[in-house]
Amino acid sequence: MREKSVNLKALAAHLGLTVSTVSRALNNYSDISPDTRERVKQAADQLGYRPNQNARRLSIGTPETVCYLMPRQAGPNSQPFVAQLLAGLGEALNKRNWDLLVSQADASVGDLASIERMVRSGRISGLVISRPLKNDPRVKLLQKLGCPFVVHGRTADHADYAWYDVDGEDAFVTAVNHLVQLGHRRIGFISAPLQYQFAQHRLDGYHRGLKHNGIAAQAELVQIAEFTDEGGAAAAGLLLDLPCPPTALICVTDTMAFGALEAVHARGLQPGADVSVIGYDGVHFGKHANPPLTTMAQPQAHAGRRLGDMLLSIIDGADPTKFQELQRAHLVQRSTDGPAKVIASQTDVSEREEPL
Amino acid sequence: MTERDAKPATIEDVAKLAGVSIATVSRAIRTPEKVAESTRKKVTAAIARTGYTANAMAQNLRMRRSQMVLVLTGSIADANFAGVLTGLEKEANARGYGVLIGNTEGVIPIEEKYHGFLSTGMVDGLLLMTGHLPVAGWPKLPLSSLPPIVTAGRPVDRTDICYVGVDDVTSAKVATEYLVSLGHREIAYVSGGTTDILSDLRHQGYQMGLRESSAPLTDWRIDGDGTAEGGRAAVERLFIKDTLPSAFVCFNDNTAIGVISALQLRGHSVPNDFSVVGFDDISFAKNITPALTTLRQPRLQIGETAMSKLLDLIAAPNAVPPTQLLHADLIVRESCAPVKKT
Numbered sequence: 006m007r008e009k010s011v012n013l014k015a016l017a018a019h020l021g022l023t024v025s026t027v028s029r030a031l032n033n034y035s036d037i038s039p040d041t042r043e044r045v046k047q048a049a050d051q052l053g054y055r056p057n058q059n060a061r062r063l064s065i066g067t068p069e070t071v072c073y074l075m076p077r078q079a080g081p082n083s084q085p086f087v088a089q090l091l092a093g094l095g096e097a098l099n100k101r102n103w104d105l106l107v108s109q110a111d112a113s114v115g116d117l118a119s120i121e122r123m124v125r126s127g128r129i130s131g132l133v134i135s136r137p138l139k140n141d142p143r144v145k146l147l148q149k150l151g152c153p154f155v156v157h158g159r160t161a162d163h164a165d166y167a168w169y170d171v172d173g174e175d176a177f178v179t180a181v182n183h184l185v186q187l188g189h190r191r192i193g194f195i196s197a198p199l200q201y202q203f204a205q206h207r208l209d210g211y212h213r214g215l216k217h218n219g220i221a222a223q224a225e226l227v228q229i230a231e232f233t234d235e236g237g238a239a240a241a242g243l244l245l246d247l248p249c250p251p252t253a254l255i256c257v258t259d260t261m262a263f264g265a266l267e268a269v270h271a272r273g274l275q276p277g278a279d280v281s282v283i284g285y286d287g288v289h290f291g292k293h294a295n296p297p298l299t300t301m302a303q304p305q306a307h308a309g310r311r312l313g314d315m316l317l318s319i320i321d322g323a324d325p326t327k328f329q330e331l332q333r334a335h336l337v338q339r340s341t342d343g344p345a346k347v348i349a350s351q352t353d354v355s356e357r358e359e360p361l
Numbered sequence: 362m363t364e365r366d367a368k369p370a371t372i373e374d375v376a377k378l379a380g381v382s383i384a385t386v387s388r389a390i391r392t393p394e395k396v397a398e399s400t401r402k403k404v405t406a407a408i409a410r411t412g413y414t415a416n417a418m419a420q421n422l423r424m425r426r427s428q429m430v431l432v433l434t435g436s437i438a439d440a441n442f443a444g445v446l447t448g449l450e451k452e453a454n455a456r457g458y459g460v461l462i463g464n465t466e467g468v469i470p471i472e473e474k475y476h477g478f479l480s481t482g483m484v485d486g487l488l489l490m491t492g493h494l495p496v497a498g499w500p501k502l503p504l505s506s507l508p509p510i511v512t513a514g515r516p517v518d519r520t521d522i523c524y525v526g527v528d529d530v531t532s533a534k535v536a537t538e539y540l541v542s543l544g545h546r547e548i549a550y551v552s553g554g555t556t557d558i559l560s561d562l563r564h565q566g567y568q569m570g571l572r573e574s575s576a577p578l579t580d581w582r583i584d585g586d587g588t589a590e591g592g593r594a595a596v597e598r599l600f601i602k603d604t605l606p607s608a609f610v611c612f613n614d615n616t617a618i619g620v621i622s623a624l625q626l627r628g629h630s631v632p633n634d635f636s637v638v639g640f641d642d643i644s645f646a647k648n649i650t651p652a653l654t655t656l657r658q659p660r661l662q663i664g665e666t667a668m669s670k671l672l673d674l675i676a677a678p679n680a681v682p683p684t685q686l687l688h689a690d691l692i693v694r695e696s697c698a699p700v701k702k703t
Contacts (some may be wrong), residue, residue: 070461075450084443084644085663091446092437095464099471104483105462106429109450119454125412128459234648263648293589293618295650324421 011052020048069251069315070104072141074120074128076136077111085288086251087318090157093134093309101317112142124152131316139202153319155312155328160202167319167328169311171287171303173203175209176334177255180283180301183336184253188345189281190220193244193251195261196231196357204328205227205283207257226251230261237264238271245272245280253281259288261299266294266341282341297339304332364678367668370411379407398688407478429669431474431484433463435491435515441660445514448664449488456672458506459486465491472496479507486675488667489522490514492558509674511682513667516558523674525667528686532656535691536610536638537570539654544700545608545636546578551595551620552574553587553612560587562613563640567610581606592619602628607635607700614639614646614655621649621696622661632698642692651695659687 011019017027022045024289030045031038037045048054073094075087095105106129110116122141123129131153134143139161147154148166158167184192194211197204208227215222217293237256244251254269258263262284269276273290276282277296284291287302315328376383381400389396389404396404407413432449434442446462453460461484465471469558476495479487486508489495492515493506516524533550542550550567553560564582571578583599585591592611596619599605611617616638621631631637631651639646639655670682 064378075447084440084447087446088437088439088443091443091462092464095437095462102474106452107446107460107462108449108649148693234644263645267648288455290618290648292651293622293645 011054013054016045016049016052016054018104019052020045035234055359063335067320068128068130069102070106070129071098071131071133071135071313071320072106072108072123074234075107075136076111077113077116090133090309090312093311095309095312097310097313097317101226103317110143112138117146118143120146121150124150131155131320133312135190136250137202138200139205140240146250153316153325155319155325157308157312158203159206161205163329167315167325169308169315169328169330171332171334173206173257173334174213176285176301176303177207177210178214178217179336180255180285181211184281184283185214185218185220185340187253187281187342189251189253189343191249191251191253192220192226193241193245193254194227194231195237195240195254195256195265196227197236197257197261198229204232204257209216211255222256231248232258232261234260234264234267237261238268239263239264241268242271242281244303245269245274251280253283253342255283255285257285259284259286259291259298262298262300262341263294266298270295276341277343277345281343281345287337291337292339299339299342300337301334302337303334307332368649370413372413372582374411375404375407375413375616378411379403380472427483427485428457429459429484430462430486430668430675431463431475431479432488433465433491433495435465435467437462437464438561439615440641441514441663442660444658444660445490445664445667448616448661448666449513449668450664451655451661451666452665453672458668458672467491469496482483486510486671488513488671489517493517494519501607508617509671509678511674513663515517516684523670523682524665524684524686525663525670527656527663527689528688529559529659530566531686532575532689532691533563533566533610534570535689536640536656538573538609539691539693540636540697541570541574541578541636543608543636545606546574546576546579546604546700548578548608548610549581549583549599549606551583551585551592551609551611551616553585553616555584555590556610557587563610563612572611585619587613587615589619589622592616593623594619596620596623605635608697609635609637611637611639614641614643614653617653617655617696618645618649621651621653630694634701636697636700638697639687646692647694654694654696655692656689657692658689662687 013024013027017024025325027045030042090350098105108304110120133155137156137158139162141160144160144166158170159170181192196208199205212222225247228240230240241254244254254265256265265282266276269280274280284298284300287300291298291300318327372383372386376386386404391399393401430453450460463475472495487510487511489510496515512522512524513528537548544682550564552564568580571580583595585595588638609620609621617637623630624635629635639653642655642657648656666685673682
């Protein structure tokens with residue numbers, strides 16, 4: 006079986022020194038002679054002595070551990086997102102030898118209770134929340150508990166805590182402007198449920214973009230579905246089957262856009278030529294979509310690292326409201342955007358549904 | 362955010378409020394049967410009012426248990442990692458354990474750091490996904506000083522360590538047999554590199570699949586590197602040589618995506634001209650055109666099973682659990698078709 010590593014007491018006994026002398030030697034106290042320090046360190050190496058990190062952390066009063074709350078409803082589509090955020094967070098924490106704990110928790114009552122237990126247990130120094138709801142009870146809870154935290158995204162009211170987000174509203178204004186320049190006037194919007202603040206921001210941007218271009222918003226051109234490819238395909242299907250279908254579709258995530266592409270193909274239409282489709286996120290696989298997806302790309306790799314750095318600063322005592330960062334997404338033009346096909350939008354549906 | 366709110370209640374707060382000694386509070390929590398009913402009620406009420414929870418770190422220190430496990434991975438960005446992690450966390454959480462993540466990215470100094478970390482009592486167990494034991498750093502500790510270990514997703518070459526992962530050999534054999542059953546006789550294996558253990562296992566499975574065929578088939582291995590770009594380059598090299606198989610078994614989905622895109626760029630149709638099978642079933646596999654036929658990694662199940670075995674091992678360190686290889690379903694979509702008659 007595995008050996009018990011020696012403790013400080015055994016190390017001191019081996020050397021014939023007091024525990025306090027050995028401890029001071031290992032911590033490089035100058036009141037211990039260099040010879041003794043060297044002798045103690047050699048013996049520590051030989052015997053395999055390691056200070057108990059938990060004991061050290063308990064004595065310095067900080068767990069040096071940060072917790073990332075993984076979205077519980079993380080289907081396979083969220084996995085690249087989670088992985089990327091974890092990698093960035095780990096990088097930021099590594100610089101200071103802090104540890105990263107993961108836990109799954111959304112905003113349900115049961116999960117709130119387990120978040121509270123974790124914070125009160127003294128095991129963690131701070132938390133990272135992602136994909137917040139408009140009114141996210143986790144934010145209120147952590148404020149009440151006085152536990153440092155950062156949010157990836159924003160809630161509706163986001164004035165008094167730290168967050169990092171990409172300006173989804175601005176991105177969708179850009180997407181609408183781009184489509185209008187290509188001649189589109191009838192633009193469909195495919196959204197995730199609006200309880201998620203990111204979906205609301207992007208819908209606001211869509212509306213602002215339409216207004217800016219003097220186009221009246223029409224309720225029938227907005228479809229809300231689960232943010233999966235199946236959801237995107239279903240929503241796109243409903244829009245494309247309207248008596249007067251849109252000539253372009255903009256989707257709140259790339260995954261939904263992949264579904265929308267399927268729906269376009271399924272109707273015998275060509276994305277880009279017959280119907281334009283624009284996604285949001287800039288996931289790596291977008292360039293392998295058929296055809297390669299035009300999207301609003303966000304600087305994703307950056308997020309985890311920034312959130313980690315921000316959280317460490319807040320734990321060190323910085324004012325959380327000083328850390329509110331809004332990044333911009335940019336248009337990546339591939340092959341799914343093109344000039345509006347006037348005929349497609351104004352022809353009777355039955356004409357298009359003739360067998361090819 | 363007031364100072365009072367921020368500070369968690371201590372056992373002293375509970376004792377003061379209940380009007381009893383700290384020792385009595387401790388007894389009322391640990392051995393309630395030894396405390397008078399009326400005292401126990403007072404303490405319980407005080408605990409409820411203060412919101413006291415025992416400091417887990419202090420408690421764990423006394424019990425020489427951290428209730429933590431370390432998940433050590435070589436790459437968080439790996440297509441399967443987040444899914445396996447979800448299973449690991451689920452099982453750990455259900456059994457009262459926390460999950461720490463260590464990402465080495467194959468960098469030696471980072472491995473050394475975690476190796477040191479493992480010998481300091483920070484965690485009760487190690488869930489190893491890097492494919493090798495952590496590189497020894499300072500001081501050079503014997504392996505026996507490491508906590509209980511279970512490996513997942515990537516085996517280490519040791520019979521005394523439990524491994525949980527997909528059955529790479531059988532899965533690749535199934536993929537190959539499927540192509541043989543469609544009439545393909547010239548089937549290439551696009552590897553994930555020359556040094557990848559998983560790629561070697563899948564290559565073995567592919568070879569076994571070839572042997573199952575009634576006609577003698579040739580082992581035709583071409584090397585990718587596990588990325589779409591690697592798959593594309595591997596196919597480009599075949600075009601230069603002007604010798605092409607009719608089907609491809611790919612190390613993973615990324616490779617298959619690259620293979621398909623290279624074939625399409627050359628004006629060929631998948632599956633009419635060439636059949637392609639992937640491995641993993643990443644979320645994007647069904648979104649490419651044609652939708653990819655592939656083997657589905659049971660990611661969640663790998664995570665749950667591996668964590669369950671690790672926690673069992675922590676509870677009973679002498680009983681090393683047996684290695685378990687999990688089944689991968691062949692997900693038939695649109696990237697394979699019967700071989701073209703020539």
